[in-house]
Amino acid sequence: MTHETIDETIDRVAREWTEVGADAAFAERVRARLAQPRRSWEVPAMAVASVAVVLLVIWLPRAADSPTRPEAPSLAARSLAPWAALPPAAEAPARSVAVTTEVPAPRPRVAAAPRAVVAVADVPAAEAPLDLTVPTMSAGPAAIAIAELNVVPVVRLDVMAIAPIDVAPLDVPELPRINESKEQK
Amino acid sequence: MAASSAQRMPDTTIDAETTRLARQAQAGSAEAFCALVDLHQRAARRVAATALGQRPDVDEAVQDACITAWQRIDRLEDPAAFKAWLLRITWRKALDRRRSVVGWLKRFAVPPGFLARRSFSEGGSPAIDRLADPAIPADEQLLSRERDLVVTQMIRSLPPRLRDPFLLAATGEHRYEDIAAMLSLPVGTVKWRIAEARRLLREKLARVGFRQ
Numbered sequence: 001m002t003h004e005t006i007d008e009t010i011d012r013v014a015r016e017w018t019e020v021g022a023d024a025a026f027a028e029r030v031r032a033r034l035a036q037p038r039r040s041w042e043v044p045a046m047a048v049a050s051v052a053v054v055l056l057v058i059w060l061p062r063a064a065d066s067p068t069r070p071e072a073p074s075l076a077a078r079s080l081a082p083w084a085a086l087p088p089a090a091e092a093p094a095r096s097v098a099v100t101t102e103v104p105a106p107r108p109r110v111a112a113a114p115r116a117v118v119a120v121a122d123v124p125a126a127e128a129p130l131d132l133t134v135p136t137m138s139a140g141p142a143a144i145a146i147a148e149l150n151v152v153p154v155v156r157l158d159v160m161a162i163a164p165i166d167v168a169p170l171d172v173p174e175l176p177r178i179n180e181s182k183e184q185k
Numbered sequence: 186m187a188a189s190s191a192q193r194m195p196d197t198t199i200d201a202e203t204t205r206l207a208r209q210a211q212a213g214s215a216e217a218f219c220a221l222v223d224l225h226q227r228a229a230r231r232v233a234a235t236a237l238g239q240r241p242d243v244d245e246a247v248q249d250a251c252i253t254a255w256q257r258i259d260r261l262e263d264p265a266a267f268k269a270w271l272l273r274i275t276w277r278k279a280l281d282r283r284r285s286v287v288g289w290l291k292r293f294a295v296p297p298g299f300l301a302r303r304s305f306s307e308g309g310s311p312a313i314d315r316l317a318d319p320a321i322p323a324d325e326q327l328l329s330r331e332r333d334l335v336v337t338q339m340i341r342s343l344p345p346r347l348r349d350p351f352l353l354a355a356t357g358e359h360r361y362e363d364i365a366a367m368l369s370l371p372v373g374t375v376k377w378r379i380a381e382a383r384r385l386l387r388e389k390l391a392r393v394g395f396r397q
Contacts, residue, residue: 006396009332010383010387011355012333013333013337014340014352017352017355018231018352018353018356019235020227020243022227023226023244026226026230027219027222027226030219030222030248031215034215034252035215044283044292078390
């Protein structure tokens with residue numbers, strides 16, 4: 001045995017690797033498991049979990065478009081979806097240009113300017129009066145497009161601007177032009 | 186038990202018995218199925234041990250395989266092929282455990298040299314007989330034991346794609362075709378991997394000073 005060749009040693013060790021001792025009770029344990037009824041909670045739990053997953057799959061896309069959700073972005077805003085990734089109003093950078101204006105009429109409508117670069121963030125319809133923060137990162141002179149703002153009266157319009165911004169109001173009487181603030185100058 | 190009776194039975198008798206019991210099990214006889222498990226549990230446990238090493242969950246993997254086999258016994262087309270079918274299921278179950286996070290952690294929990302110690306300590310192991318043999322000089326026994334440990338470590342260090350077919354072949358219980366079916370590989374690939382595993386082992390052993 002001690003004079004075995006390397007090949008013989010390899011074979012023997014490999015055989016011992018998978019060697020298993022006799023286990024007379026093994027079949028008995030399998031028999032016991034076969035006889036064991038499926039745990040009572042397993043089937044209902046599986047069913048509930050499956051239904052929950054299906055409901056989530058159905059509900060989530062609908063919830064995204066739900067009318068109870070804060071005002072959905074307009075078509076123009078959707079086309080500028082990347083702007084939605086900008087920080088919310090609370091995290092507005094210090095360079096924000098705050099333009100306060102009084103807009104007495106409800107449901108102001110501002111048409112898109114020829115070069116729309118700004119998307120309007122979600123606006124909670126239930127809130128009034130309303131602070132609007134309109135982000136833009138236009139590199140050059142740009143126009144803010146606020147399309148179909150179906151919201152309650154806007155009392156303040158905050159514009160986060162990196163570049164000079166021009167607001168092109170339509171249908172909203174006396175909405176002032178926005179100029180750069182002193183801070184930005 | 187039938188496990189020991191299976192060892193006493195000639196192969197042709199086992200095949201005939203397997204076919205008969207598999208037909209009965211397909212007809213719904215749990216008793217027949219348990220007798221089948223009894224006949225082939227040792228081979229199944231060796232297959233699981235190939236994938237998992239000597240770990241406590243070898244038996245659990247085989248039990249899971251038996252339960253699955255019982256649930257799907259009606260899908261077995263050829264009752265005579267029950268053993269190969271059961272071993273394939275066992276291999277899959279063992280691989281599932283090996284690939285699971287828990288299995289991965291358990292692998293680290295097995296101390297190095299565990300396999301060798303186990304084989305020395307369990308009854309009937311040739312290693313313990315050899316060590317206990319007063320006719321063999323102590324230095325030879327030590328050398329032999331050291332070589333076994335090194336070979337064990339070398340086998341462990343093989344990549345699974347080489348180690349699995351090599352160990353399955355080393356059991357001496359499976360034909361190349363059976364191993365190929367179990368691993369879902371062509372027979373030629375299985376043969377090459379076994380030869381490659383052996384070549385690598387020889388090479389590594391020669392590197393640490395163990396030569397023919």
